[in-house]
Amino acid sequence: MKNVIGSSSSTIGSSGRVSTDQDYHEDGDDQQISKMAISTFKAKEEEIERKKMQVRQKVELQLGRAEEETRRLAHIWEEFCVRKKMREWVESTFEMVGLTSEMELEVLEDPLKKEVAMVRKKIDMTNRDLKPLGQSCQKKEKEYKEALEAFNEKNKEKSHLVATLMELLTESERIRMKKLEELSKIIESMH
Numbered sequence: 001m002k003n004v005i006g007s008s009s010s011t012i013g014s015s016g017r018v019s020t021d022q023d024y025h026e027d028g029d030d031q032q033i034s035k036m037a038i039s040t041f042k043a044k045e046e047e048i049e050r051k052k053m054q055v056r057q058k059v060e061l062q063l064g065r066a067e068e069e070t071r072r073l074a075h076i077w078e079e080f081c082v083r084k085k086m087r088e089w090v091e092s093t094f095e096m097v098g099l100t101s102e103m104e105l106e107v108l109e110d111p112l113k114k115e116v117a118m119v120r121k122k123i124d125m126t127n128r129d130l131k132p133l134g135q136s137c138q139k140k141e142k143e144y145k146e147a148l149e150a151f152n153e154k155n156k157e158k159s160h161l162v163a164t165l166m167e168l169l170t171e172s173e174r175i176r177m178k179k180l181e182e183l184s185k186i187i188e189s190m191h
Contacts, residue, residue: 037153058133
């Protein structure tokens with residue numbers, strides 16, 4: 001049974017409760033807000049995952065560079081050791097021959113000395129860059145896990161509240177129907 005009063009309509013449901021369009025609108029709003037909250041959370045979750053992947057890619061790139069620089073440094077170090085042995089051999093030979101001139105020894109100076117120092121400096125810089133990236137990645141993973149746990153907890157709480165609400169509504173409707181039946185019997189007995 002519908003009554004039109006002004007611009008809003010009302011309906012008397014099976015429970016005997018008068019429901020207005022505003023009630024339906026509020027239920028729709030609640031559902032819309034829940035959907036928006038879930039989609040916002042999912043969007044944030046995807047953003048965290050995307051950022052986590054970006055950080056992970058950066059870390060892997062930095063690790064790749066560090067490994068490449070380490071291999072290069074190892075190669076340079078091997079050359080340095082070979083040259084050092086060669087220099088020691090030349091110095092011992094010069095001593096045997098009697099040549100101890102500093103000029104002659106400078107000719108044997110390691111030509112890769114600057115490059116070795118530069119590579120070591122790059123490795124140190126890369127290691128400094130890797131540390132905060134790793135910490136950031138761990139922090140974001142922790143935040144993601146905490147946000148997911150909070151979401152799941154609130155979702156469980158909402159489910160429990162919805163179940164409680166449904167029980168209360170069912171009980172309320174049952175009691176109202178019982179009262180209506182009693183009123184109906186009283187009215188029938190009066191006629």
